[in-house]
Amino acid sequence: MMTQKKYVVGITDHMIGSPDLEAEVLGQDVEIDFFATTDETLFDPDRLAKLDALMVWGARLGSPSISHLHRCRGVVRYGVGYEKIDLAALANAGIPFANNPDYGTEEVADHAIAMILSLHRRLWEHDARARGYTSGWQVHSLKPLARSNRATVGVIGVGRIGTAVVNRLKPFGFRILGYDPGQPPGHEKAVGYERVEALADILAKSDIVTLHCPATADTRGMLNADGLARLKPGAILVNTARGELLGDLDALEAALRSGHLAAAAIDTLAQEPPGQHPLLFAWRNREDWLSGRLVITPHNAFYSDHAAVEMRTNAARTVRILLDEGRLRNRVTA
Ligand SMILES: NC(=O)c1ccc[n+]([C@@H]2O[C@H](COP(=O)([O-])OP(=O)(O)OC[C@H]3O[C@@H](n4cnc5c(N)ncnc54)[C@H](O)[C@@H]3O)[C@@H](O)[C@H]2O)c1
Numbered sequence: 001m002m003t004q005k006k007y008v009v010g011i012t013d014h015m016i017g018s019p020d021l022e023a024e025v026l027g028q029d030v031e032i033d034f035f036a037t038t039d040e041t042l043f044d045p046d047r048l049a050k051l052d053a054l055m056v057w058g059a060r061l062g063s064p065s066i067s068h069l070h071r072c073r074g075v076v077r078y079g080v081g082y083e084k085i086d087l088a089a090l091a092n093a094g095i096p097f098a099n100n101p102d103y104g105t106e107e108v109a110d111h112a113i114a115m116i117l118s119l120h121r122r123l124w125e126h127d128a129r130a131r132g133y134t135s136g137w138q139v140h141s142l143k144p145l146a147r148s149n150r151a152t153v154g155v156i157g158v159g160r161i162g163t164a165v166v167n168r169l170k171p172f173g174f175r176i177l178g179y180d181p182g183q184p185p186g187h188e189k190a191v192g193y194e195r196v197e198a199l200a201d202i203l204a205k206s207d208i209v210t211l212h213c214p215a216t217a218d219t220r221g222m223l224n225a226d227g228l229a230r231l232k233p234g235a236i237l238v239n240t241a242r243g244e245l246l247g248d249l250d251a252l253e254a255a256l257r258s259g260h261l262a263a264a265a266i267d268t269l270a271q272e273p274p275g276q277h278p279l280l281f282a283w284r285n286r287e288d289w290l291s292g293r294l295v296i297t298p299h300n301a302f303y304s305d306h307a308a309v310e311m312r313t314n315a316a317r318t319v320r321i322l323l324d325e326g327r328l329r330n331r332v333t334a
Pocket residue numbers: 080081101104105108156157158159160161162179180181182183212213214215216218219240241242267268299300301302303
């Protein structure tokens with residue numbers, strides 16, 4: 001017997017492929033309206049107007065779309081970050097918003113650790129030099145390598161992912177500093193890092209800086225020219241959080257060219273896929289001056305098959321709870 005549909009849930013976007021997993025979790029009384037695009041200008045207003053809830057992955061969601069969500073009880077994002085969602089417009093429309101904080105934490109932490117260790121050990125630089133090995137097959141051909149228990153890692157943002165990174169760093173013996181004005185006193189003891197009270201301090205004291213805070217008005221450009229200049233000479237930078245924290249590729253290029261920044265590993269860029277900046281050109285073309293000192297991955301730190309299932313299941317459960325109980329878990333306010 002066909003179950004009558006009680007609700008309509010909108011799902012974006014084509015990154016989902018087919019919303020079969022969501023259909024299973026949402027149940028038979030939910031009709032899914034699948035918007036197979038990340039381009040919100042292509043969202044049909046009449047279809048938006050019929051939605052009881054909306055699930056969003058890569059799409060932006062701004063006031064033109066939000067103004068058509070007449071009966072929507074909640075918007076749920078598949079991911080953790082929500083800088084592409086106009087929270088103020090949702091609040092004005094009286095529509096609550098939730099993110100999906102508890103998926104893929106382990107994956108992002110592993111990705112950051114892989115980046116930290118491979119840059120700390122200068123794997124890519126050694127690989128590049130050893131390939132042309134008449135001059136490069138030398139044990140000490142690069143800048144000095146510090147033993148991990150003589151190096152300091154600065155973790156900026158010690159929330160879920162930052163904490164998972166701290167826990168992974170401990171067995172290596174690194175000194176671990178943490179900067180996170182949002183965490184209460186005592187958090188550093190509970191997690192096991194040394195608390196630093198000012199951004200400038202953690203930048204100045206760390207050999208390796210790893211970013212794990214969201215993109216907000218406070219954090220955008222925290223490592224622009226000024227922030228980069230505050231780093232220790234020869235520091236390493238890892239960004240698996242958001243590209244907007246760096247933002248200024250001119251400044252990043254200058255810091256790498258001068259050697260003030262020894263190396264950087266980046267999973268997120270302000271523009272994705274990356275554009276035509278000269279630094280990106282040098283990276284694509286493996287230019288000698290940069291070779292092995294800039295590693296870029298395509299915003300896939302979160303990804304594993306397990307995390308993808310976890311992400312989709314958790315987000316759909318959040319919607320099901322909303323439809324059944326009128327309660328939105330993981331709610332985020334502007
Ligand atoms: N690359 C990826 O695939 C991927 C995947 C998931 C999340 N992320 C990014 O990682 C970020 C962190 O995720 P999370 O799950 O740990 O989030 P979280 O909310 O658990 O932790 C973020 C922490 O950042 C802190 N923070 C806020 N403003 C700060 C500031 N000005 N300086 C220092 N710390 C500040 C907060 O107090 C919080 O403790 C997300 O916001 C998202 O942008 C990236």
